[in-house]
Amino acid sequence: MAKQPADGRYRVVIEQVSPEVDCGRFAIKRVVGETVTVEAAVFADGHDHIACRVLYWQGREECRSSPMKPLVNDRWRGEFTVNNVGQYQYTVEGWIDRFLTWRSALEKKIAAGHDVAVDLLIGIELIEGAATRAAGGDAALLRGWVDRLLQGKNKPSGAKLALDEELFRAMQRYPERNLATRYEKNLTVIVDRQKAEFSTWYEVFPRSCSPEAGRHGTFRDCEAWLPYIASMGFDVVYLPPIHPIGRAFRKGKNNWEVTQQNDVGSPWAIGSTEGGHQSIHPELGDLEDFRRFISQAAGHGLEVALDIAFQCSPDHPYARQHPEWFRKRPDGTIQYAENPPKKYQDIYPLDFESAQWQTLWKELRSVFQFWIDQGVRIFRVDNPHTKPFSFWEWVISDLKEQYPDVLFLSEAFTRPHAMYRLAKLGFTESYTYFAWRNTKQELTDYFSELTQTEVREYFRPNLWPNTPDILTEFLQVGGRQAFMVRLILAATLGASYGIYGPAFELCENAPLRPGSEEYLNSEKYELKHRDLHMAGTLKDLISRVNHIRKENLALQSNRNLRFHQTDNTELICYSKASDDLSNVIVVVVNLDCINTQMGWVQLDLASIGLDADHAFQVHDLLSDARYRWQGSRNFVKLEPGSLPAHILRVRRRIRSERDFDYYE
């Protein structure tokens, strides 16, 4: 026998609820103060009117609701705002709107001159029902209506009384929901603090912060850099792993297999006799120095992000204390990392297929816990796609349950499904393919996918023009101009972006060899000593761009990106706007690092709240120049050697006086 429902009288159907990621298996993401717009197809059999609402609640608090309004074709939309960090649940509820159904029919019957005496009795029953549900003065109000309708029911005017607007509004407040259908799933929103969406990262190797060439830098040395980093407008300072570095198979300069006496090794070869993932490399300082660094950074408006790389040097204490967490080869040795034919004998990967996976998971969670206890609230996770997805899902949700303000950046430089899966299962934000999207078409396609499809519900991009592992061909070939182009793209296409400095602002672009994306004399394997104030540094441009980001709400969100056509393939144009369109930024970038490019941009005026009839001003926040534009087609010319882009704030004309226009 097929199963009957517990009650077959529920007539409303709810389907196609959005946003909903993978059938509700995963949460959507928002930051505090953002809105969740919920849509659904809601309908019933027959011709009755229906009504529906969004239900939402946080934790064990009481359920709140927000009414949904009809769109076309049985679709409804409602919304709610998330004001607290943590998790919210939401769902949709729909019911037959009996009073509206009755009222609409009555209206037609009165117009057709029918006898509606019995209809009025039906309406009175509905009002009596609502009166029993009503609170405060409404109960009396509705009972008053019952009396009035009973008195007037045999007069022609009595029927019209039943169509009264005040009565209708009162009835809408107390619908009969005893057979309301609730959507079968509770969906989840993870709400993060604003930095999850809008942040500006600076990656720095503290060991290269020494004022003296050749001496290993310390946290104290790095403290001296904080004013410099803060002055450029960054708000996150991200440190590569700060743990003791292994000695076994240590890599030399430029990743050579032979080391010199004074080679410092890679910070990602974690663990030595001096400790593992919960220890600090002694040459950087001690735990107290680190805590002091965090507090000094905070004084400059900078949060410290730590790199978490779950892999071990052969010298890591785990290798001795927990050989069961590693894969053993038939000859009794521990399996080192490989990408055949390449061998990485300085790295032991953890074996997540170990029978002791539970103790391993617990230990790895304790690594995060340890650094949280030191005051760290942002983690950049190295290569998460080489550890099981189920581990990340558990460890992130377990940590965020206790510390909902902690953020996790996924370094998922892997194929799209895996990159997106990591975002779905809990990573707050993610590295992207931005570094390799260079042409107008590539940028348009990729950022449309990230911001205009379902991906935006769970994936927050964090754009990096360079990293210690990635010196793109574009930067190698295009020189300083290329660094400016990529900086402006990163900072305006993404609400979050970061640079690996000072390599970036100093425009370091020598590759290890032609065709390689590795830096020559990479900082991953040696100390660096740089002149932060050398000629040609981009620090002033970076400061200005980051200042523009802070001043303009439009640049602090990813959901509002829109591309506009240009008639030149080297000119890309896009806009970002605040939800209320009060802050609109139009960006035009010359992607050609060598030649002057000019052409017409074709603005989608409606999308940025403008019309063709009124002139407006575009105020270039980079150069401070102002241009009078009107209509969708406007001319742009950008010359290399000067700024490669306009970051234009749209200013509407507010009045004209004596042939002079004033703009907001």
Add this chain to the structure above:
Amino acid sequence: MAKQPADGRYRVVIEQVSPEVDCGRFAIKRVVGETVTVEAAVFADGHDHIACRVLYWQGREECRSSPMKPLVNDRWRGEFTVNNVGQYQYTVEGWIDRFLTWRSALEKKIAAGHDVAVDLLIGIELIEGAATRAAGGDAALLRGWVDRLLQGKNKPSGAKLALDEELFRAMQRYPERNLATRYEKNLTVIVDRQKAEFSTWYEVFPRSCSPEAGRHGTFRDCEAWLPYIASMGFDVVYLPPIHPIGRAFRKGKNNWEVTQQNDVGSPWAIGSTEGGHQSIHPELGDLEDFRRFISQAAGHGLEVALDIAFQCSPDHPYARQHPEWFRKRPDGTIQYAENPPKKYQDIYPLDFESAQWQTLWKELRSVFQFWIDQGVRIFRVDNPHTKPFSFWEWVISDLKEQYPDVLFLSEAFTRPHAMYRLAKLGFTESYTYFAWRNTKQELTDYFSELTQTEVREYFRPNLWPNTPDILTEFLQVGGRQAFMVRLILAATLGASYGIYGPAFELCENAPLRPGSEEYLNSEKYELKHRDLHMAGTLKDLISRVNHIRKENLALQSNRNLRFHQTDNTELICYSKASDDLSNVIVVVVNLDCINTQMGWVQLDLASIGLDADHAFQVHDLLSDARYRWQGSRNFVKLEPGSLPAHILRVRRRIRSERDFDYYE
């Protein structure tokens, strides 16, 4: 604490499985012999190779499997064929392919000249593991390989031996699946007999089948029509309700509210003192006559479809015996049907919100059961969208559990979400918006939606150019030519279609009044007497078209429809092809009923298995003319007054001899 999985070592992830309707809430549909092609994104952390397969099973039978092959970007595809009526389940399973991972690494290491002695030992362990899982001779075969590799492991040739193809194939037969991930849902296919997809319906009122004008026709009279109906190539004869017709508020001719003495009433006003939904209108005959009619129809290759309309005349026995199944008004009367300001006092709708809904559901199920017991296997359900969706879901699945060969056609002339919902929840096939899709753009958009989107997984269209309720403006205005156009469109765009006859083949097209889709002197309210062999009847065209449908596999499925461009908006061109492309039909229709239209069709040759280099023949199965075509662009001219369409069978050239081409 966030929940840990029972076992954290499952590394493969399976997502985006298709086909999957509404997160697996509903089944997909197939007919016997069809294939289910399953796709999924399957991937794991890290760089290991993976493998996956489709699992499928029917009822309690053992699970079978079919391997999946990789597409691009971590997507995999597999398929299975459904050979039995009923339900199948399917899902996807994926695992780390340890041997392939090992083998690929070994290959690279050998090429790089590494010492692979320890690697060989690892491989030998894998082979030993497979040997314990192997059946029959394979166990010995694999053990033989273990011995061979052990002997050769220190020789250079020993390593290469491990790359042997035979060994690889044997290992692929016994993968280690102890940590295989199974997709979290079991998905369902409902498999129907072929008629669910491919059927040709003829709707006839038996009461109009009398050979004498003015006498009420009977099942016996209707038997005499069976050869006529069968000769036109139909395989379903569909009867409007055959139950006793109510007297109270009986509607007169043309739906008048006053009746004459001899008015026969509407067959949809069901129930009188003579019985209800399980009785036969005495003027048609008795139950024995009906059973005889079914068997006579079968003798002509015709199945009988019954109309099930769950509504009652005020005279229906239910109204007395089960007043609890109706809504009572405050004045004690039963609520009649309304569409304010219209009243339908001859109809009492059933109240599905009745507290006694369970006894009502049971009774309604028994109506289907009764007619199934008489031998009926096809039901056309009247206005299902005015009864609760949950009722249909239960009653259809409950009946199909016992009678999987029963088919249900949904008369869901309502908004799209409700129409599709009824299909999802179990209706075998559905009426469509075809009757109101007239232009090339409308037809292309609508049939692309039905056949090229997810809709095709659960919604089987049944196309009706007319019904007793629908005489479209196109038919009213376009005359006989319009009937030909709509017949050919219905019969070739849809694998299932039907006509309401003889109104259709006799091209009856007088509306009740201008702007109405009701027939003048509609058969719904009076007896008709017609000359089936009058001049101008389309019966020969219908016979030919239905013959073409029977002869050409391409026209028996909906999934293979593809539109081709033409340079004339009045010429629509589309093709259908069998899966193996051995049967390809190209249809070109002149949608203009008045003017000659000509133009170039632009065939998508690849989609129909042709190339631009070889001429082919198109054989018009309507006119028997043959044309030599080559390349994608070919000229067509269609004149009203003759046939409004080509139904072209593509015939490939098989040889040329003495300047003469032979085609298949």
